[in-house]
Amino acid sequence: MTRPLRFALTLLLLSTCPALLADTSAGSLAAVKTLKIDRGLSEEGKACITCHQQTTPGQVADWADSRHAHAGVSCIDCHQVAGDSPMAARHANVQDTPVYVSALVSPAVCGRCHVDAKKQFDASGHFRAYRQIIPKDSLHALQVVHEGRNHPELSGAPGETGCMQCHGIEIKLDANNRPTPETWPNNGMGNIYPDGSTGSCNACHSRHKFSIAEARHPNACASCHLGPDHPNIEIFNNSKHGHIYNTEGDEWTMDSAPDAWEPGDYRGPTCATCHMSGIGELQVTHNISERLYWNLWAKKSSVRGSDDVLSPLLGDGPAGREKMKLVCNNCHTRTHTDNFFKQGDKAVMLYNEAYYEPATAMLNELKEKGLLKDNPWTDEFQITYYYLWHHEGRRARQGAMMGAPDYAHWHGFFELQQDLYKLEQIYAQRLESGAIE
Numbered sequence: 559m560t561r562p563l564r565f566a567l568t569l570l571l572l573s574t575c576p577a578l579l580a581d582t583s584a585g586s587l588a589a590v591k592t593l594k595i596d597r598g599l600s601e602e603g604k605a606c607i608t609c610h611q612q613t614t615p616g617q618v619a620d621w622a623d624s625r626h627a628h629a630g631v632s633c634i635d636c637h638q639v640a641g642d643s644p645m646a647a648r649h650a651n652v653q654d655t656p657v658y659v660s661a662l663v664s665p666a667v668c669g670r671c672h673v674d675a676k677k678q679f680d681a682s683g684h685f686r687a688y689r690q691i692i693p694k695d696s697l698h699a700l701q702v703v704h705e706g707r708n709h710p711e712l713s714g715a716p717g718e719t720g721c722m723q724c725h726g727i728e729i730k731l732d733a734n735n736r737p738t739p740e741t742w743p744n745n746g747m748g749n750i751y752p753d754g755s756t757g758s759c760n761a762c763h764s765r766h767k768f769s770i771a772e773a774r775h776p777n778a779c780a781s782c783h784l785g786p787d788h789p790n791i792e793i794f795n796n797s798k799h800g801h802i803y804n805t806e807g808d809e810w811t812m813d814s815a816p817d818a819w820e821p822g823d824y825r826g827p828t829c830a831t832c833h834m835s836g837i838g839e840l841q842v843t844h845n846i847s848e849r850l851y852w853n854l855w856a857k858k859s860s861v862r863g864s865d866d867v868l869s870p871l872l873g874d875g876p877a878g879r880e881k882m883k884l885v886c887n888n889c890h891t892r893t894h895t896d897n898f899f900k901q902g903d904k905a906v907m908l909y910n911e912a913y914y915e916p917a918t919a920m921l922n923e924l925k926e927k928g929l930l931k932d933n934p935w936t937d938e939f940q941i942t943y944y945y946l947w948h949h950e951g952r953r954a955r956q957g958a959m960m961g962a963p964d965y966a967h968w969h970g971f972f973e974l975q976q977d978l979y980k981l982e983q984i985y986a987q988r989l990e991s992g993a994i995e
């Protein structure tokens with residue numbers, strides 16, 4: 559179908575849709591979720607589409623393909639801002655329009671219609687992705703002093719092209735109320751918007767398609783959950799579940815309605831299935847901390863038990879474990895599931911007791927005796943200690959808990975014992991000589 563023709567059809571569809579939307583008993587999503595739609599498509603709303611069809615056809619094509627287009631939610635619904643908003647920008651090329659727009663679309667905008675998703679997100683570990691970094695001086699030093707070499711103009715580069723793209727930032731505006739290049743564009747999970755709301759809904763549902771199917775694929779998590787310190791996509795690929803998904807996942811039904819995406823549509827779980835989706839008795843949640851028991855990224859893993867969203871122990875561990883087991887029990891028996899978690903928990907406890915504790919005891923003693931360098935990034939002991947918990951230790955724990963033998967073992971415990979022997983050697987040498995080598 560040529561573009562102008564499809565465009566004409568879309569508009570036709572839109573103009574007939576608003577009436578349908580008023581009926582909240584129609585679809586299963588509308589029946590359970592709080593959705594508020596109160597606008598059709600005005601002249602101004604249509605103008606955005608007509609003109610942007612010429613200026614940014616890629617965006618219009620993605621939008622035209624989306625549930626939003628079918629439901630009559632268009633550019634103006636997400637991008638219009640009040641004239642007195644801190645983000646209000648005059649639309650340079652459209653002097654006559656009374657509408658103020660912003661390129662920024664915060665989670666508060668999505669939350670106007672998707673009340674539950676926003677509420678759950680705000681209670682999740684994803685919410686704090688940037689906020690938790692703000693008070694940590696050592697992490698700012700890592701980005702600016704060590705990685706940025708304290709360069710007078712360029713020291714921001716590592717943070718802007720790295721941390722910020724996954725964790726987010728506080729988005730700042732220039733004199734024309736447009737986002738600054740130091741803070742945007744990025745899809746970081748914990749962005750703080752000028753309106754005060756937090757998050758990045760398009761981190762998993764990329765714009766302008768905002769597809770539920772996309773977010774159910776592991777790829778939607780893989781852009782951040784990868785690499786040496788949290789290799790979750792690699793772990794998934796190494797697991798039997800990844801084996802099945804990688805073999806036949808492209809044939810599965812991925813666009814079923816929320817809470818109706820069940821085994822049968824797919825044969826094995828993806829990241830979303832275990833951490834977010836409605837399955838069996840469980841309902842969809844945007845709180846990815848809700849089904850967790852341990853804290854596996856921390857230096858030492860403890861059982862979760864806090865409702866403070868900034869706490870590293872956010873969640874209710876025992877309740878989280880029960881929910882996760884309910885996921886498994888759709889496809890496995892109780893014995894299979896219970897035994898699996900006994901294997902995984904044993905690995906986490908071994909890491910805590912046989913690696914974290916002795917390594918930390920040595921670190922504390924060296925610190926007390928003045929045998930650590932001030933700059934941790936030039937100190938062989940401190941660098942190895944960092945790798946022990948932040949890289950190897952996480953890989954062993956996360957590999958074990960998600961069924962990935964290569965990460966539990968070769969990238970995990972094998973390297974852990976090497977780290978520990980190295981720490982013991984440096985420790986003994988420093989105690990014996992009373993000096994840093």
Ligand code: HEC
Pocket residue numbers: 602603605606607609610613633634637638647649651652657659660661662736
């Ligand atoms: C007559 C053409 C035209 C109309 C009508 C129009 N736009 Fe635009 N829009 C543009 C152009 C051109 C740009 C700048 C593109 C660029 O910088 O590459 C732009 C930029 C934008 C931006 C980025 C904002 C920024 O500060 O750079 C947003 C968001 C946007 N338009 C949304 C809308 C919305 C919403 C409507 C309807 C209320 C709309 N546009 C109507 C042509 C138009």
Ligand code: HEC
Pocket residue numbers: 606607610614617618621626631632633634635636637661662663664744760765766768
């Ligand atoms: C469901 C909400 C929604 C709708 C509908 C929507 N957008 Fe967006 N748009 C977003 C989000 C989210 C972003 C990313 C903003 C951010 O980073 O804060 C964005 C970004 C943009 C940008 C700036 C980013 C870039 O790549 O240049 C432009 C321009 C834009 N949209 C235009 C449009 C146009 C034109 C339409 C209608 C065809 C439209 N949008 C419909 C949510 C929406």
Ligand code: HEC
Pocket residue numbers: 585587588593594595625626629631635636663667668669670671672759760763768769770771
């Ligand atoms: C004006 C109300 C409104 C706003 C604002 C809005 N949405 Fe929606 N959204 C809807 C409606 C209506 C549907 C369609 C529900 C259906 O399919 O029955 C929908 C559907 C969705 C879906 C499911 C798509 C699918 O594949 O089934 C996602 C994901 C989504 N929206 C995300 C967002 C995000 C992210 C934002 C902000 C950038 C946003 N929405 C802003 C009303 C809105």
Ligand code: HEC
Pocket residue numbers: 682683684686687688690723724725745746747761762773778779780781782783829830833834846847872
């Ligand atoms: C834009 C990057 C990004 C994407 C995409 C992303 N995450 Fe995350 N995720 C993060 C960051 C950053 C954190 C760490 C949050 C913090 O600072 O505590 C995190 C943390 C988590 C946690 C641990 C939460 C806790 O309480 O400790 C889980 C589980 C998780 N993500 C699952 C997922 C899943 C499942 C997906 C895909 C459906 C996904 N993430 C997509 C960036 C991302």
Ligand code: HEC
Pocket residue numbers: 686690691697698700701717720721722723724725781782783784785788854855870952
């Ligand atoms: C590729 C994406 C990515 C980049 C780049 C990245 N992180 Fe992370 N970070 C994550 C993810 C994903 C997690 C969650 C790990 C988990 O749950 O196992 C995380 C976890 C963390 C945590 C622990 C969570 C907490 O609440 O304390 C901190 C601290 C952190 N990152 C800081 C940083 C800093 C600082 C940088 C840059 C120097 C950075 N990260 C770069 C993705 C990233």
Ligand code: HEC
Pocket residue numbers: 587591665668669672674675676679684757758759760761762763770773774815816817819830834835836842844846
């Ligand atoms: C970590 C990835 C991730 C982020 C971030 C995310 N979503 Fe989702 N979202 C998903 C997944 C996965 C599903 C599908 C769950 C399922 O299998 O039914 C989903 C489903 C949805 C749905 C349809 C189901 C429902 O509950 O109505 C809407 C609407 C939605 N998301 C909106 C949002 C909004 C709004 C935000 C920002 C506050 C957001 N999402 C942020 C992954 C994400």
Ligand code: HEC
Pocket residue numbers: 776779780783788790791792794799827828829830832833849850851852853854855856879882956959960
């Ligand atoms: C078969 C179900 C399953 C699948 C599939 C799965 N996970 Fe997990 N995930 C778990 C379990 C179980 C845990 C450990 C929970 C616990 O007991 O603490 C976990 C832990 C995590 C953690 C560690 C949180 C912390 O405390 O540090 C992150 C991050 C994570 N998963 C992300 C992902 C991502 C991203 C994917 C896809 C690439 C994925 N998971 C696929 C079940 C799964």
Ligand code: HEC
Pocket residue numbers: 798799802821824825826827831832882883885886887888889890895898961
């Ligand atoms: C949608 C169905 C489904 C869900 C949900 C699911 N699995 Fe699986 N799982 C499978 C299939 C299918 C296999 C492959 C069985 C085989 O090897 O023949 C498998 C394999 C496994 C294996 C490899 C050992 C074996 O028996 O083959 C483990 C371990 C495992 N799953 C644990 C879990 C855990 C733990 C959960 C929940 C956190 C879970 N699974 C959730 C379908 C599922």
